[in-house]
Amino acid sequence: MDIRTLCLGILTMREATGYEIKKVFEDDLSHFYEASFGSIYPALNRMTEDGWIACKAEAQDGRPDKKIYSITAAGRMAFMDALEKKPRKDRLRSEFLAMMMFSDLMVPSRIAGLIDERLAGLDANLKELDTCLDEAATPNVVRFLRGFGRAVYQAERDYLEENRHLVEAQALMARAAAD
Amino acid sequence: MDIRTLCLGILTMREATGYEIKKVFEDDLSHFYEASFGSIYPALNRMTEDGWIACKAEAQDGRPDKKIYSITAAGRMAFMDALEKKPRKDRLRSEFLAMMMFSDLMVPSRIAGLIDERLAGLDANLKELDTCLDEAATPNVVRFLRGFGRAVYQAERDYLEENRHLVEAQALMARAAAD
DNA sequence: AACACATATATCAATTCAATATATATCGCT
DNA sequence: AGCGATATATATTGAATTGATATATGTGTT
Structure with a gap:
């Protein structure tokens, strides 16, 4: 496709x-x-x-x-x-996650900033989708697709809030070890 | 990046x-x-x-x-x-979701088949990630990234199981109306 | 009056993919 | 012993796609 x-x-x-x-x-x-x-x-x-x-x-x-x-x-x-025809696998390119791979090369404030911006972006997406889902005229299929997006964004948000410490603490430890 | x-x-x-x-x-x-x-x-x-x-x-x-x-x-x-530099927005291309847009052009068994295959693919991804997360040697950052993937896949799975009826019922109604 | 935004087309350099080609070693299976 | 699959390692190419740019004009906002 x-x-x-x-x-x-x-x-x-x-x-x-x-x-x-x-x-x-x-x-x-x-x-x-x-x-x-x-x-x-x-x-x-x-x-x-x-x-x-x-x-x-x-x-x-x-x-x-x-x-x-x-x-x-x-x-x-x-x-x-x-x-x-069989649909291909989803292809995702996330520069945010790619950058997180190198969190030990960033100062803690930079990591926190990146995650905060990410959360803000997710909130904007969620808000936009919720507005659309409220519209009564939306067909079922579009409702299904937007709901899908909503579920994914919400899961990302929850995961980030709960696990950001994994990258933020890692950076602190790397800095401490370097001193 | x-x-x-x-x-x-x-x-x-x-x-x-x-x-x-x-x-x-x-x-x-x-x-x-x-x-x-x-x-x-x-x-x-x-x-x-x-x-x-x-x-x-x-x-x-x-x-x-x-x-x-x-x-x-x-x-x-x-x-x-x-x-x-600021990371770009994630870019996703999902042929599966694109095909779902046209569920009213597919027979119900085709839609169900596509969703079942999707669920099987998600299960495979989840299983692979769980295996990796069990390994004790995995660094925190990699753990964070895999956990992120896990959370997203699980959310997709849950959403699909709960909402597949939205596209499957839609197809049935379109067929009934055509008769 | 100025400026941003919407309508509407189109092209182009740069990026990236998916497939293919070339060699050899190694591992498991019968 | 032989066979095929997988792994190591390089590289290229046609095709798809992006992101920026160009060309014109109307419409709405400050």
Whole structure:
């Protein structure tokens, strides 16, 4: 399920411009999948060539044409095929955790600062997801996905509060040993 | 904190070959950071050019020379600088969750199968991490990182068991409406 | 009037992955 | 003794993707 296929999937739900597809990534998928214009526009061009989607240009005064893409029968079949394939393992890249690996090279205040910022970020994510979950109109699937994110963020938060001492104490001991 | 910098960080702990650095990624970082040889070897070449690391080749009969890299004073300073920078937000790509977005296009057995496989994968991760955490020799920092992974995997597991009905029931309703 | 933000397209250098290639040693199995 | 799988060790390449940048204009805020 690469970005190309995911764009195709979004077009099974409604027709959209590249710009609107980007917004779906930001609004509905942001916590577990990201995509830039540099991936989306080439994906739409290629799928148009392949006959999976069709494009109708809508002239606009001043701005570039609005290109509205819609899925074709062939595209719909291609997406159904993609749904049969086994999803790859999640790929996570956490610079925060990578930096924690080197906590013994940092002064205690730096470690504490990093963890405090992390907690603040998690709180912001949780708050955003809670606001969305309160909206009555949210479909069940989106509710499921946001709830998933919420559960993960909450677990991270709880773990950090309870175990930050493991990295913070380690740093103190390393400093003491160096003196 | 790109792969290049992370390789440098690993070399603050001990000298190593590219192959051994890859193993550190697999053994200690696998749950939150990945790197392929296609990133590691060019990273080592470039840092050698930049004077951040030094390379001594050790001849071996038959095999290619073993190239043992060690960090220089300049490299150590560069890494300390990197530790001052703000870590980027985590980046997650979950094809599983992306597919769940389209649960109304899948038959219920397919959805259930995907969730069951996901649970099995989480169980495997949890088991692996528990085994490692039992080892007495594990340093505190590695313990902290593995515990973090454990907490997240466990939260995912709990959430999925309790909320899978949200996507599974949704699919049933969509099918019923279509009939 | 100035400035940020939203709409809408597109491209590009740099990063990174996943697969492949090349050699040999070693370990377990039959 | 032989076979295949796994481990050691290097390296490259096509393809995917990011993050930044460029181009225009409307709309809302201070």
